[in-house]
Amino acid sequence: MTTSTTTRTIVRTAIAAVALTLALGACTGSDPSTPRDGPEVPPPAALESPAPSGTGALVARSSTDLAVFARPGDATPTQVLPATTEFGSARALLIDGSDGGWLRVLLPTRPNGSTGWIRRSDVELRRVDEAIEVDLSARTLRLIVDGRVVVTAPVAIGTADNPTPTGRFYVVDKLATGDPDDTYGPIAFGLSGHSLELGEFAGGDGQIGLHGTNDPATIGQAVSHGCIRVRNDVILRLADLVPLGAPVVIG
Amino acid sequence: MNLNPGTRTLLVAVTVAGSALVAPAMALAETPAPEGPIGPVDVANPIDEPEPEPCDDPGDCLTNPTEPEPCDDPGDCLTNPTDDPDDGGDDGDPGDGHDDGDGTDGAPPSDIDEPVPAHPTFTG
Numbered sequence: 001m002t003t004s005t006t007t008r009t010i011v012r013t014a015i016a017a018v019a020l021t022l023a024l025g026a027c028t029g030s031d032p033s034t035p036r037d038g039p040e041v042p043p044p045a046a047l048e049s050p051a052p053s054g055t056g057a058l059v060a061r062s063s064t065d066l067a068v069f070a071r072p073g074d075a076t077p078t079q080v081l082p083a084t085t086e087f088g089s090a091r092a093l094l095i096d097g098s099d100g101g102w103l104r105v106l107l108p109t110r111p112n113g114s115t116g117w118i119r120r121s122d123v124e125l126r127r128v129d130e131a132i133e134v135d136l137s138a139r140t141l142r143l144i145v146d147g148r149v150v151v152t153a154p155v156a157i158g159t160a161d162n163p164t165p166t167g168r169f170y171v172v173d174k175l176a177t178g179d180p181d182d183t184y185g186p187i188a189f190g191l192s193g194h195s196l197e198l199g200e201f202a203g204g205d206g207q208i209g210l211h212g213t214n215d216p217a218t219i220g221q222a223v224s225h226g227c228i229r230v231r232n233d234v235i236l237r238l239a240d241l242v243p244l245g246a247p248v249v250i251g
Numbered sequence: 252m253n254l255n256p257g258t259r260t261l262l263v264a265v266t267v268a269g270s271a272l273v274a275p276a277m278a279l280a281e282t283p284a285p286e287g288p289i290g291p292v293d294v295a296n297p298i299d300e301p302e303p304e305p306c307d308d309p310g311d312c313l314t315n316p317t318e319p320e321p322c323d324d325p326g327d328c329l330t331n332p333t334d335d336p337d338d339g340g341d342d343g344d345p346g347d348g349h350d351d352g353d354g355t356d357g358a359p360p361s362d363i364d365e366p367v368p369a370h371p372t373f374t375g
Contacts, residue, residue: 058358059361061361087367087369087371088367088369089364089367090364092364125358126358126359126360126361126362127358127359127360127361128360128361129360158374162374173367173369173371174364174365174366174367175366175367175368175369175370175371176366176367176368176369177369177370177371178368182370183375184370184371184373184375187366188371188373190371190373195374198374201372201373201374201375202372202373202374202375203372204371204372204373204374206374207372207373207374208373208374209371209373209374209375211371211373211375224374224375225374225375226374227373227374227375239366240363241363242363243361243362243363243364244361244364245361
């Protein structure tokens with residue numbers, strides 16, 4: 001056996017050993033699709049692991065006052081939602097069901113999780129491929145677009161006395177405060193959910209917000225009255241990517 | 252050496268199992284090496300075999316995890332919009348691509364709304 005042949009034999013033996021090791025390792029249940037999330041929260045806009053939810057939601061848009069009914073086919077509405085919110089945002093309602101020419105929508109009213117029915121012919125439909133998920137225990141937020149996590153960021157959440165409510169909500173308002181040093185930062189999203197503890201706050205009805213902050217040191221802590229705070233660069237990024245009606249799941 | 256029957260059986264089993272693992276490696280070691288230069292050691296791409304084609308089939312990515320480009324994340328294949336996991340039936344969900352007569356299918360994507368100048372009264 002020549003030196004060259006001996007070398008090749010050694011290499012092939014090594015390859016066989018490595019292959020055997022890999023084959024045995026594959027039997028231990030290791031998963032190549034395991035998310036690469038590490039202990040550190042990456043900066044916003046970092047491309048992360050795929051997410052199983054958050055795409056293809058339907059949103060009803062209306063430019064006129066919108067009648068809401070208790071049941072499909074009812075003749076008399078239970079309420080009429082103005083064409084815009086109290087802050088001037090266009091009306092957008094997240095749809096979670098349908099029945100013939102009727103759509104069931106999540107209402108931005110108390111109690112959280114309220115639903116009502118609207119006529120399909122009264123609204124325009126838009127598909128929303130963006131969704132926000134807030135993990136209260138991890139105090140992190142993820143923006144999912146087309147099934148992929150495109151933003152991950154730490155958040156501040158409500159205190160034990162004024163906890164951030166959990167559930168499936170959506171973006172009702174996108175407001176520009178005009179001042180990055182504002183307590184809400186430069187941008188504030190109004191959500192469809194409300195505080196379970198506060199019936200009124202700062203002249204409002206206890207609506208939960210997702211907004212920036214002038215005190216970034218609070219991010220990662222449970223310090224708010226129920227709102228979700230993020231760094232200003234994060235809320236600016238979200239404002240560029242998230243439309244009205246986008247689902248916000250808090251859990 | 253005096254061994255009780257149980258110990259003797261255990262030793263035989265261990266010896267047989269070890270031989271079963273070593274034999275394939277030894278057989279490979281004895282295989283004549285092909286002529287030509289030795290390239291980089293690449294377990295996924297045996298020597299002298301052509302490089303695998305780019306992964307243009309999402310399903311193939313799932314069964315070929317060693318192919319790094321362009322599907323370096325098998326989960327990406329699962330969410331590839333070219334895949335349609337739906338079975339084609341109408342389950343009544345609005346906007347699922349199956350026309351159930353409620354007019355919810357085929358909705359265009361939403362525009363990204365510009366923020367409205369206003370000061371909020373959210374819970375802060």
